[in-house]
Amino acid sequence: MGRTMKDTRLDVAGLLAHGSLRGTTPLYLTPASALVESVVLVSHLEAIQRVRPNTVVVLSAEMGSGGWLVSAALRHAWERRASAVVVAGSTYSSAVIGLAERLGITLLAAEGNPAGVALALAAEIGAALSVMDAELARFARAVAKDSALPDVLKTISRELDGVSVSLEHDGVVLASTGTAPRDPAKVITVDVGAVDASVPSALTARLPASGVLNLRLVRSILEVAAPSVKAAWLLGNSRETVRAVPTAALARLSQGQGSSGKDFEEDHRHLLSQLGWRRHERYAAVWFCHSGLHTPANDLTAVLRLLWRKVSPRSPLAEVEDGWLALVPAAHQAIAAQLELRLKTRLQPSLAELGLVAGLSRWAYEAPPLPSIIQEARLAAVSARSAGQGTVLGFMGLGVTAATTFIDRDALALVAELTLPRLMASPDREAIVAAVASFLDHRGSVSLAAAALDVHRNTLQARLGRARELGVPLDNPSQLLSVHLLLDVLRAAAPGKQAFKDPYETRKDSHEFPV
Template sequence: MNRKGVAEQLSVAELVHFGPLGQAKVFAAEDLERQVSGVVLVAELEEIRQCEPHSAVVLHGTAALGAWALESALRLAWERNASCVIAPSDIVVTNPTAQLAERLRVPLFVVTDPAQHALELSAAVADTEAARARLTSRCAVLFGERATVRDIVGVVNTEVPGVLVALVTEEGHVLAGRAAADQAAGQRRIEVDVPGPDGRPWARLVAQLAAWSPSWASTVRTILRLARAPLAACVGRAWLGPVHQAAKDRLLLDTLLREENTEGERLAREAGWAVDGQHVAVHLQVADHAPADPEATTPRVIAAWQEAFPHLPLVPRGEGWVSWWTDADSPELVARLLREHLGATGSPVPLAAGVGLPGGGVDGLRRSIGEARLAAAVAGRRDGERVELFGTLGPRAVLACLPVAEVAAAARVALADLLAAPDADVLLAALVALLDCAGSTGQAAARLGVHRNTVLGRIERIRARGVDLDSPDQRLALHLACYSLLSAS
């Protein structure tokens, strides 16, 4: 009995992996998840008929003698629902005997000293907590000796019997271990968060238990928690290189983009960066609807980028990251490649991207980077399409520099009467269409897909809410107010 009064039993697999049966030769090893409630030392075959279910039957004396003794013992053990049969090594296990054990699904072990094994098995079965504590200690030692994520997860899959474990990212990718572990459900599934170097959850250890009990589930959870620190250390070492390189690249890019800086060009060429030719710059940033710390996400963003575009640098700059294609066919081609990259599930955070116009040399790269940043700001404020080309923005690029949240807050005050209308959304859409179409009610109607008289009716309701559409000095402010309201919604 354990401390909570719940009967806990070791499985045959546990006795094999960290108990007395570890060195035994085994037959029918596919059915080791049976629990062992007790150990019976049998001298006569008939004694097996008195065994309790889930017993480990240990043969010795006359029970192990005779041409058909082992086969008879296996059949009797199967009838009594025994967990396993243990026989002395001086008995020859023939192929028919091994096949019988497999057919009956009764694990058969061969040991040199059955009596000694019976004593050791009894001690292990009687003190389940001690046996599982030894397993936990062994795993902790092995975790400390492993240097890679795959090897650390492999310790659990190798040493912990009846357990499948996988390391799964927050996006559902299996990084290491057995993919089948992530398919478990209910009590047989155990999850433990694994923090990254920034202390935030980076992945999950997911375990699937072949057999469940409160104590065994607690043991497995403890082992998974012991694996978290070594896993975080491995990830930290893997991230340290990209973080250090990103800091160096940031300084190098700042140096390169300074006016008339030949030293920066020389250093960039030595680093393998493309400096000459026509450049199309790209600016990545975290989408506005999914705020994240660029410093914390930089290693994962760079790792995902290098997997997709190993020939291109990705350099932290401001609140985002910068790269560039040299002598690319067109900005549209670059945008298509970016859409494919951002649409892949490997992206660690939702990103928006801007693509600049082609520019020659360092001066052209400097200009294209600025254009890409403005385009990314527009893309980051929209749902759906997350790649924007500067060439299609026109004067809209100016809007990317506006503090949308602040302008929207002021617009809600200035247009409070309009926004209080029961059909505020309809009126606001009509007002935006009218302003975008330079006051043309016909064009606004075509854009909205309604009759021109419908637009005229909505204009009258807008005027009734205190909005002056005839004042030229108010039209620009009104247009910006509507834009900010739509962008902030």
């Protein structure tokens, strides 16, 4: 729409060259030609205080007869950011023209009655607006033909000479097209309305600050396109819901403990076949969930599905209990690695802003049963919560440490308070906790534990003896796992190294053993 957008954009220079202002005499012209969106004929100064920006102020013949009235009109018009001031033809002093120059506002003198200039200019503005209305009607018909959101955005961008157009949700770009300006941009935003979410979404255009686009027309185009954008978004989301049915159904199937993948596929072979899942095919599972323990009230499914298209548009995203799930074909390990990389590079910032985390299953040479990879992805996502919003975590790098994710550390600290009261009350508690925890970390090796703590082995042995005196059960193998968990929590909560003098500490270069 480049030609029409520029032709319907009226400015002072164009109107002077071949428009309704050709019959006026410039007394002063600003270096930059101002836009013209309206015209007003005024017969008293107070009327100028009500005009809108980008208005040509035409003074009646009576007002333009006195130099002081013109000076006052110039000041009022400048305050209202008027495009120009037109006065009756006369000989004006250099002081009036100098004032227009200092204020930076165009001053024109009409050869005849200024009212004729106002009428001619009003007709020209009306004609331009009628052309604009016709163009908007044509554009509305064109954009209504598109049913897919990417096509709708492309149609809008083409209409705006290829500028950047995006659909945004709470500042997160869900979909975009066009070329983003390199120089500072003029941003025009139109509300699209809520789509399965409590936070309204917006249609945004970013225009070059140095461009010649008609900003008023740009906003009108976005307003006309907003219903089509919302309709395409809703239609796309409903289609994705239908496509995601097999994934959602698979998420509800469970594999019994101890049963093999072969047993699972045999038990559900007819259902898996009807849902479209192929036996022995490798998939990578991706699970999204909220980073907090409590799920926000707003529904992010429609938003997350648009973001997911940036990662794997052919794999539907299903809304499941406690999150969202997608299964991506991954015949080779490189495909699974690329999937994790795309999640981190394309979605991580958006996930952080939305308060979400993501988990991925691991890739195996022998295709694991589908419920197993779903469980891996979910465990990885839950484990990612402790690392903060936006975290993308793969189960491959997590392994058995995923178990610690589900430990209630506050509950363990309470257990320590109740079951080890003498240790918790001891002034040398931090040193004893660190010693015993390190001892257990190193599978009962005094030498390795002492080296890790940078103390003499005699010092470590003394601390272990002190721990036994304080009631820590180090000689019962069935209780060592629980002791290790308790002390690990206490060690993590310690504010720092102890400030007191440890009576059990022996220098590494000493051979004395404290009694």
